[in-house]
Amino acid sequence: MSIITSIASVTMLAQTARTAVPYVLASQGGVWSERSGVVNVALEGMMLAGGLASVAVAHDHGPALGIVAALAVGAALGALHAIITEWGRIDAIVSGVAINIVALGGTRVVMRALYQSSSNSPSMTGFEAYGGGIVGRVVFDPLFAAALGAVVATAVALRVTRFGLRVRACGEGPRAARAAGIAVVRTRVIAVAIGGALAALGGAALAYDEHQFQSGMSGGRGFIALAAVVLSGWRAGRAAALCVVFAALDALQVVLQGHARALQDMVQMLPFIAALLALALLSRNRGHAGAPPAGLGTNATE
Amino acid sequence: MSARTATRLALEADIWTIAAGTAVAQIAFATLVWLYGDSPRAMTMLMVEGTWGSAYGIGQVMFKATPLLFTGLAVHVGLRAGLFNVGAEGQLAVASLAVGAIGAWLPASTPALVAVPLLVVVAGCVGASWAAPAALLRAVGAHEVISTILLNRVAAALVGLLLGLGLAQKGAVRTPDVVPHARLARLDRLIPSFEGSAVSTAVLIGVATVAITLWILPRSRAGREQELVAKNDEACFVEGIPVAWRRAQALLVSGALAGLASLGTVLGYKGYYEQGLGAGAGFAGLAVAILGRGRLLGIVFAALLFGTLAQGGLAINAHVPAEVMEVIQGVVIVAVALGDARIRSWLTSKLVVLGAR
Numbered sequence: 060m061s062i063i064t065s066i067a068s069v070t071m072l073a074q075t076a077r078t079a080v081p082y083v084l085a086s087q088g089g090v091w092s093e094r095s096g097v098v099n100v101a102l103e104g105m106m107l108a109g110g111l112a113s114v115a116v117a118h119d120h121g122p123a124l125g126i127v128a129a130l131a132v133g134a135a136l137g138a139l140h141a142i143i144t145e146w147g148r149i150d151a152i153v154s155g156v157a158i159n160i161v162a163l164g165g166t167r168v169v170m171r172a173l174y175q176s177s178s179n180s181p182s183m184t185g186f187e188a189y190g191g192g193i194v195g196r197v198v199f200d201p202l203f204a205a206a207l208g209a210v211v212a213t214a215v216a217l218r219v220t221r222f223g224l225r226v227r228a229c230g231e232g233p234r235a236a237r238a239a240g241i242a243v244v245r246t247r248v249i250a251v252a253i254g255g256a257l258a259a260l261g262g263a264a265l266a267y268d269e270h271q272f273q274s275g276m277s278g279g280r281g282f283i284a285l286a287a288v289v290l291s292g293w294r295a296g297r298a299a300a301l302c303v304v305f306a307a308l309d310a311l312q313v314v315l316q317g318h319a320r321a322l323q324d325m326v327q328m329l330p331f332i333a334a335l336l337a338l339a340l341l342s343r344n345r346g347h348a349g350a351p352p353a354g355l356g357t358n359a360t361e
Numbered sequence: 362m363s364a365r366t367a368t369r370l371a372l373e374a375d376i377w378t379i380a381a382g383t384a385v386a387q388i389a390f391a392t393l394v395w396l397y398g399d400s401p402r403a404m405t406m407l408m409v410e411g412t413w414g415s416a417y418g419i420g421q422v423m424f425k426a427t428p429l430l431f432t433g434l435a436v437h438v439g440l441r442a443g444l445f446n447v448g449a450e451g452q453l454a455v456a457s458l459a460v461g462a463i464g465a466w467l468p469a470s471t472p473a474l475v476a477v478p479l480l481v482v483v484a485g486c487v488g489a490s491w492a493a494p495a496a497l498l499r500a501v502g503a504h505e506v507i508s509t510i511l512l513n514r515v516a517a518a519l520v521g522l523l524l525g526l527g528l529a530q531k532g533a534v535r536t537p538d539v540v541p542h543a544r545l546a547r548l549d550r551l552i553p554s555f556e557g558s559a560v561s562t563a564v565l566i567g568v569a570t571v572a573i574t575l576w577i578l579p580r581s582r583a584g585r586e587q588e589l590v591a592k593n594d595e596a597c598f599v600e601g602i603p604v605a606w607r608r609a610q611a612l613l614v615s616g617a618l619a620g621l622a623s624l625g626t627v628l629g630y631k632g633y634y635e636q637g638l639g640a641g642a643g644f645a646g647l648a649v650a651i652l653g654r655g656r657l658l659g660i661v662f663a664a665l666l667f668g669t670l671a672q673g674g675l676a677i678n679a680h681v682p683a684e685v686m687e688v689i690q691g692v693v694i695v696a697v698a699l700g701d702a703r704i705r706s707w708l709t710s711k712l713v714v715l716g717a718r
Contacts, residue, residue, distance in 0.1 A: 164687025
């Protein structure tokens with residue numbers, strides 16, 4: 060099969076949709092966190108923690124409870140990140156990098172405690188497929204629906220709800236928000252916890268899709284999702300759309316399996332190079348609409 | 362207020378930070394071992410025996426600390442210009458591959474006086490070149506954290522690709538051996554009791570590099586302006602300081618220093634490059650920079666502390682996974698960053714009272 064026909068196929072479309080789920084969920088997590096004013100480079104670590112939590116719990120208690128576990132662990136890590144940065148007044152990048160290091164090492168420690176192997180978990184079964192064929196299997200996956208739902212919910216909640224307005228106020232001007240009576244630290248902790256839960260759900264989606272957890276399996280998806288958030292101008296829908304583009308480049312790897320090794324290695328770099336190029340091209344001359352939240356990275360009490 | 366008082370206070374702050382960092386690492390270690398279901402006391406004994414308990418162990422700690430001296434300094438050079446170079450990992454990987462490949466390609470008779478300086482330049486240039494896209498992107502307004510992280514992933518894939526495309530030995534996933542004279546001598550040739558440990562003269566080069574860099578930075582125009590840009594870029598712009606260039610320069614120097622860590626791994630240890638050699642040193646560099654606070658004593662100590670954790674992890678790995686040390690690293694980063702803000706404000710208030718500022 061030639062390269063062109065493998066790329067332009069229904070399989071490729073379905074693969075893209077399937078690959079996009081973890082990216083999209085993580086990006087919505089990034090939107091919640093950063094719109095509240097907390098820089099979040101820890102999406103990657105939150106995905107890893109969520110992935111392992113889901114697999115570990117799903118093993119004995121079924122996939123639904125696995126998802127609950129992932130959400131809980133993600134929310135806890137998100138809250139921790141926000142508390143460290145807001146209460147401890149540490150730079151959010153330091154905290155984020157530390158969380159990533161802890162998550163990568165910690166998942167390996169937990170795996171060795173649970174499975175006597177620090178590289179991967181035993182295989183498990185995620186949600187049963189509700190549809191037939193490759194398209195059906197992707198579209199009727201509950202986590203695919205969850206990703207779609209997360210985008211709509213994030214966009215709507217940030218735009219029209221009272222809580223969403225508060226989150227945005229904390230992101231745009233924490234001091235003004237505080238003066239207006241908003242509990243900035245609490246609002247940020249909740250927003251970043253929601254974001255952490257969504258990123259962890261992305262990690263769970265990745266693990267369910269692979270039918271096991273592997274050390275470091277997020278493979279940079281959290282960072283790509285963060286790049287998508289920045290490129291989108293911190294907007295839910297556009298971030299998700301960009302994630303689908305990056306996911307399509309990622310899906311090429313699956314579709315091109317069986318072609319030359321060097322080609323596959325090159326394809327592996329594509330999402331990252333694309334994100335870098337997009338940053339280079341789109342960062343210049345940012346209009347008002349694409350600007351970051353004005354209070355991103357600043358403290359309410361500074 | 363004499364300069365001597367200020368020096369003494371700064372030294373006091375160094376010692377407090379060092380003590381606090383060690384204490385946090387100790388507590389975190391004991392807690393994690395206990396959570397894992399093993400005896401903290403027995404594991405601490407095992408870890409101390411495996412590290413500072415013998416000359417071999419001390420040599421191994423110094424060996425593990427060697428790349429961290431370079432990456433810690435690299436991250437610090439970025440931080441003082443207000444930039445987070447989270448890309449030391451990728452800069453080191455690409456530089457290591459270049460050093461391994463070019464070191465092997467040199468004629469076998471190349472004398473050490475040519476080979477080593479040449480490979481140092483290669484390591485620095487390639488490390489800097491891998492920071493260059495981030496420097497460029499920063500100039501057009503893209504945050505360096507995202508771009509350096511993305512470059513890490515590209516580096517990992519690129520190294521695999523190039524090794525696969527012919528830089529590796531036939532049938533292996535590593536470069537051929539570098540020429541004999543390019544290798545840095547093991548310290549056990551000077552001090553026989555280090556027998557068997559992998560510590561090399563690279564550790565001395567590392568300490569010297571940290572000392573010289575920290576001495577030059579506040580004494581050169583470029584170094585001073587990099588720090589000023591971090592403090593107030595708008596004032597710098599008005600003053601005519603080339604703000605964008607100073608930032609780019611700091612990132613390039615940072616990348617070069619990260620690349621130099623390959624002296625400890627490729628030239629001082631293996632004598633070739635294989636994928637994954639030196640992995641983790643880039644991220645540990647952030648921990649070293651935060652604990653080291655841009656002071657010679659601090660950076661050397663921090664590198665030794667994390668070197669101890671890395672070597673100690675191997676000593677206990679049969680009972681408790683070595684990865685607990687990564688968790689400790691993360692905990693120390695946060696704890697020291699929390700404490701550092703307090704130490705700084707304490708030091709500043711003292712200096713204000715004494716009239717130094």
